[in-house]
Amino acid sequence: MVTRALALALTASTLCIRPALADPLQIQVTSVRAAESGPSDPQLVSLRPRLRRLVGYRAFQVVNQEVRSCDWRSEARFALPGGRHLQLLPKGADDDVVNMQVRLLEGRRRLVDTNVRVVSGGTMMFGVGRDPRIGDSALIILLKADMK
């Protein structure tokens, strides 16, 4: 009985202290193929000027998009084209900034291993370029983390 009460109090205090972490984190991973020429996906029209400035390519097509609720402090894996994966570990949040570990994997090889803090609702990108398997194009991965 005492143990149950203590556990309940602990849970309640945790919820009170970290209300932002009570809800799972909404993660959106979008894989985009960037090419020198060709049509662009209507879904990316608003992003295209920014992508052009950042990436240098001119045409962008969404290859795959996945939106998933991820639990805090629990690893989540998103499949990407070319046998790659994006592995995320949301560690915590401070105000509206999400702290997470992000790994871009190719098989078991870590292409990128980083700890980032992203503004909730904001988007960060990863790019894999000059890859013979995808010809003259590059793979752009848009990662969006949303606490709402």
Add this chain to the structure above:
Amino acid sequence: MTCGEVGTLLDAFVDTELPSATLLEVARHAGHCAPCERAVQDLLAVREAVVADVDRATEGMDFSGVWSRVEAAIDRSEGQARWRQRSDAKRGRLPRSIPVWGSIAAIAAGAALYVRPIGQVATTNPTPSAVRVASKRLPNHVYIDRLAGKDIALRREAKSGTTIIWVNHEVEGSGW
């Protein structure tokens, strides 16, 4: 890159003002060097504290009445000049030119009077409509605390703060 070299670049690193290749070198060094990593974290903490302070201070400012007061000050100054001209004309004196510096001083005084915390404005205007001029955190801003990998390039767009981490990118060939 040595700790000494990193030390001279830390400020620019934290402000992401370094070229992407140097930014990456510093990040790599800090990833393996505990003292440099601590220095980066300390600087980031200071930077965030300053940004938060500036945000708080500017959020409390009310600029809504500035232009109306500036216009009123100009009108008043021009009215005084016209009155002087009429008065001089009646007395048969040559009209004095309107002093430009007087108008500038009136504008500055008007602005200085009304750029102040909302709390003070509330005494004269019970429902001030605050205009927020503070530059908020960029919507896509990313803080990179640690970065590891091979053949990586980093680029950030100033306008939105959007950051991209490139892998296997030919830095030299692409002009990055």
